[in-house]
Amino acid sequence: MIPQTDPGASYRAHQSEIDEAIRRVTASGRYILGPEVEAFESEFSAYIGVRHCIGVANGTDALRLAIEAAVPAEAQIGLTVSMSATATVTALVAAGKTPRMLDVHPADYTLNPDALNANSDAPAFVVPVHLYGQPARLREILDWAARHEAPVIEDCAQAHGALVDGRRVGSFGAAAAFSFYPTKNLGALGDGGAVVTNSDEVAERVRLLRMYGWRQRYISDLHGGNSRLDEVQAAILRVKLRHLDSANARRIEIARAYATAFADLDLSLPPTGGVFHQYVIRHPRRDSLRQSLELQGVGTSVLYPVPIHRQPAYAGFATTELDVTDELARTLLCLPMYPELTDTEVERVCHAVRHAVSNLDLGG
Ligand SMILES: *Cc1c(COP(=O)(O)O)cnc(C)c1O
Numbered sequence: 001m002i003p004q005t006d007p008g009a010s011y012r013a014h015q016s017e018i019d020e021a022i023r024r025v026t027a028s029g030r031y032i033l034g035p036e037v038e039a040f041e042s043e044f045s046a047y048i049g050v051r052h053c054i055g056v057a058n059g060t061d062a063l064r065l066a067i068e069a070a071v072p073a074e075a076q077i078g079l080t081v082s083m084s085a086t087a088t089v090t091a092l093v094a095a096g097k098t099p100r101m102l103d104v105h106p107a108d109y110t111l112n113p114d115a116l117n118a119n120s121d122a123p124a125f126v127v128p129v130h131l132y133g134q135p136a137r138l139r140e141i142l143d144w145a146a147r148h149e150a151p152v153i154e155d156c157a158q159a160h161g162a163l164v165d166g167r168r169v170g171s172f173g174a175a176a177a178f179s180f181y182p183t184k185n186l187g188a189l190g191d192g193g194a195v196v197t198n199s200d201e202v203a204e205r206v207r208l209l210r211m212y213g214w215r216q217r218y219i220s221d222l223h224g225g226n227s228r229l230d231e232v233q234a235a236i237l238r239v240k241l242r243h244l245d246s247a248n249a250r251r252i253e254i255a256r257a258y259a260t261a262f263a264d265l266d267l268s269l270p271p272t273g274g275v276f277h278q279y280v281i282r283h284p285r286r287d288s289l290r291q292s293l294e295l296q297g298v299g300t301s302v303l304y305p306v307p308i309h310r311q312p313a314y315a316g317f318a319t320t321e322l323d324v325t326d327e328l329a330r331t332l333l334c335l336p337m338y339p340e341l342t343d344t345e346v347e348r349v350c351h352a353v354r355h356a357v358s359n360l361d362l363g364g
Pocket of ligand 1: 088
């Protein structure tokens with residue numbers, strides 16, 4: 001069986017470097033907020049091209065803390081998408097904001113700028129999601145946000161290293177959130193996250209919020225909490241960061257092989273230009289296609305089967321129909337996508353998809 005994703009393969013690919021990094025931390029006696037976290041923060045901020053990076057416990061916290069630190073209290077409505085990990089909306093609610101979910105663009109499944117233009121909520125802020133590794137339509141979103149004085153907080157959990165006009169995503173908004181969940185393009189061997197920003201004030205606030213509001217030890221200047229990246233994960237992430245560009249290049253290469261193999265099939269293919277956290281195809285008979293691939297030994301996922309605005313906890317947070325989102329959730333399928341897939345495995349996936357789609361076309 002070829003799995004849809006395989007974080008263990010990424011560990012094995014860099015095992016000696018990672019084991020060495022873990023040994024270094026275990027021997028050091030420093031396990032929380034020490035030299036590894038500091039080094040990772042400076043290496044990751046340099047990579048993204050921003051002044052500050054603050055390591056936190058996970059991606060959901062990163063987004064919550066970015067919002068708490070960078071969005072003024074009067075901007076109560078957070079404009080975002082329903083086509084995302086539930087965590088996007090979870091974080092918004094946890095930050096005390098009111099989500100307003102808008103539809104995505106049919107060409108790239110990211111926030112449709114036309115939906116922003118049709119929106120009359122003010123004052124607001126915007127949380128674009130760079131979904132499946134594909135950058136959101138930042139030029140139009142930033143332009144709308146500037147005209148409405150709405151802060152932009154990027155959800156970069158699926159797009160480490162993706163570029164827009166030669167700049168990395170995460171460097172455009174007032175702040176941005178990353179997740180280092182094991183299956184992400186940059187993944188730890190556990191939980192982890194980071195906020196990045198060019199603002200000294202926002203960075204300072206996130207630093208306080210991640211540890212009890214302490215500027216000085218044992219004295220809370222403001223109400224904070226506990227959301228720290230630990231030394232072991234930071235040391236592992238430093239290893240993985242060195243391999244991120246080549247891992248993303250391999251993802252793009254696999255996506256090209258898929259696109260070439262599927263060019264003549266009756267199948268919707270994903271946009272190019274991102275870093276392919278997922279390779280997402282669409283087919284009206286998605287479930288049959290999935291079953292056929294399963295029988296041929298090819299694992300798939302549906303990310304995400306139920307859009308956030310269709311989930312009981314968040315059903316009230318969309319005020320218009322989200323037709324593209326609903327249609328996408330019915331038809332999308334994520335094929336195997338991780339850098340360690342071999343050429344032979346990629347060929348097997350191509351063959352299996354061609355076989356399955358041709359059979360469905362014949363009414364199979
Ligand atoms: C993974 C993910 C998150 C949350 O990250 P965690 O580290 O799992 O908390 C947030 N947003 C998106 C788009 C994600 O894919």
